[in-house]
Amino acid sequence: EAGVTQFPSHSVIEKGQTVTLRCDPISGHDNLYWYRRVMGKEIKFLLHFVKESKQDESGMPNNRFLAERTGGTYSTLKVQPAELEDSGVYFCASSQDANTEAFFGQGTRLTVV
Amino acid sequence: GNSVTQMEGPVTLSEEAFLTINCTYTATGYPSLFWYVQYPGEGLQLLLKATKADDKGSNKGFEATYRKETTSFHLEKGSVQVSDSAVYFCALRRGNFNKFYFGSGTKLNVKP
Numbered sequence: 297e298a299g300v301t302q303f304p305s306h307s308v309i310e311k312g313q314t315v316t317l318r319c320d321p322i323s324g325h326d327n328l329y330w331y332r333r334v335m336g337k338e339i340k341f342l343l344h345f346v347k348e349s350k351q352d353e354s355g356m357p358n359n360r361f362l363a364e365r366t367g368g369t370y371s372t373l374k375v376q377p378a379e380l381e382d383s384g385v386y387f388c389a390s391s392q393d394a395n396t397e398a399f400f401g402q403g404t405r406l407t408v409v
Numbered sequence: 410g411n412s413v414t415q416m417e418g419p420v421t422l423s424e425e426a427f428l429t430i431n432c433t434y435t436a437t438g439y440p441s442l443f444w445y446v447q448y449p450g451e452g453l454q455l456l457l458k459a460t461k462a463d464d465k466g467s468n469k470g471f472e473a474t475y476r477k478e479t480t481s482f483h484l485e486k487g488s489v490q491v492s493d494s495a496v497y498f499c500a501l502r503r504g505n506f507n508k509f510y511f512g513s514g515t516k517l518n519v520k521p
Contacts, residue, residue, distance in 0.1 A: 300452065329507055338413070339453075339498060339511035352508060387453065395505040400445075400453035 298322070300401035302388050308407045314376040317404045321370070321390030328371050329398065330363060334384035345371060346394070378408045411436045415499045415512035422489055422519050430484040430515045432473075432499035440501040442466075442475050442482040443509065447496045456497070494519045
C-alpha cells in the first residue's frame with residue numbers, strides 16, 4: 297500500500313512567486329495534516345483536515361497560505377506570494393481517525409530566493 | 410503553552426556506544442509523548458510512544474520512559490548501529506487529535 301506522497305520533493309522559487317505543494321494521503325484516511333520545519337527548528341503544526349473540512353487551522357502563519365482538500369482526497373498548500381521566511385520543509389501526514397497513528401510523507405523542501 | 414525541548418545535535422557516536430537523547434516538555438494536562446525518526450531521504454516514522462506517566466515505550470532497541478515528575482521523555486539505546494543514523498524528534502500530543510508539538514530534532518551520526 298502506498299504511503300503518504302508529497303509533490304514536488306524540492307522547489308526553488310523567487311520571492312513573490314506562487315508555489316503549490318501537493319499531498320496524497322493514504323487511501324481511506326479522512327484526516328490530513330500539514331506541518332512545516334523552518335530553518336532546522338521545530339516542526340510546527342499548520343492545519344488539520346477531516347475529509348474536506350478544516351478542523352483546525354490555528355497554525356497557518358498568515359493569509360498568504362491557502363490549503364484546500366477538495367473532495368476529501370488529496371490536499372494542496374499554496375503560498376502566494378512567497379517570502380524568504382517561507383523556506384523550509386513542509387510535511388504532510390494522514391491518519392484514519394483523528395487519534396490513530398499519523399503517517400508522514402517525505403516532505404517538500406521549499407527554498408525561496 | 411505546549412512545547413518540547415530536546416538536546417541540540419549533532420550527536421556523533423561510535424558503533425555499539427550507548428545513546429541518550431534528552432527531551433523535556435511543557436504542557437497543560439496529561440499529554441501523550443512520542444519519538445519520531447527521520448532517516449535520510451525518508452519521511453518521519455513513529456519510533457515509540459507513551460500515553461501516561463511511568464509508561465515505557467520501546468521499539469528496535471530504543472526505549473523512553475514518561476516521567477511526569479521531571480517532565481521528561483529521554484530516548485535511550487544500549488548499543489547503536491550505523492543504521493541508526495538519522496534525525497530524532499521528540500513530540501507531545503494533547504487531546505485526541507494528531508496535533509503534535511515537536512522539538513527541534515537531534516541529528517545522530519553513528520560511525521563504524
